[in-house]
Amino acid sequence: MPKARRSDDWGFPRWRPYGGSREATNVRICDRHGCEEPGDCPAPKAPNSPERWMFCQSHAAEYNRKWDYFEGLDKAEKAARAKSEQAESAGYAEASHYGWAGSGDGSRSADEMRALDVLELEADADFAAVKKAYRVKAKAVHPDVKPGDKEAAEEFQKLQLSYEVLKAAEERREWKG
Structure with missing residues (x-):
């Protein structure tokens, strides 16, 4: 008679490695036609759209290389959008001195x-x-x-x-x- 083995699914913290569950997991495949890699990198379908493509890393890099956030806007609209986004993110720049530290490798700003x-x-x-x-x-x-x-x-x-x-x-x- 084989000896009973205790499950790794007991206690806290879980003793089995994360991602090592026994049930099947759904893996989303890259949205690029013909690609069989896992699609775990979201990319916007259009500016300011909540819809996303899900690409593998190589196809996401290819897609983002050609991405133009200001596509279809005239100069005045581009300037207005850039100004509003700088205003929205200005708090992060102002609070940068509260950061923990730099990159730690001695690099300069x-x-x-x-x-x-x-x-x-x-x-x-x-x-x-x-x-x-x-x-x-x-x-x-x-x-x-x-x-x-x-x-x-x-x-x-x-x-x-x-x-x-x-x-x-x-x-x-x-x-x-």
Whole structure:
């Protein structure tokens, strides 16, 4: 007589792995004609429509590569829609300083990368290099050195703004670390 074996379906937490149930599961197949892969990636059928296609990952990537959210809108409508969406998501941007942390790999924000481009520095430049590059470039285009030169004044303002962005980021890193 074979020994009775206890089921793995008892207690909390469940002792069997999740997704390891005994009953059959329904798997939705990709909506692309001829594809037999599981369709677990939703893609909108039309802008602002609740209806979704269900594609496999490769077909969802192909579909989204060509997706234009503003298709069929004129310039004024595009601008109005973009402005309303920025207003809706502005709360997330304002609250970004409440976030837990960055990506954790030492990467820089897009603003920091643009500031480094203005100073013509690499992404891994330390703050000493930033300071040195700012001073060298600012001396060359300072309004006292080139009075009345609008281009030099604009360049100086760009350099100043870039330095401020990188200085604030450095101060945040020092404060967190």
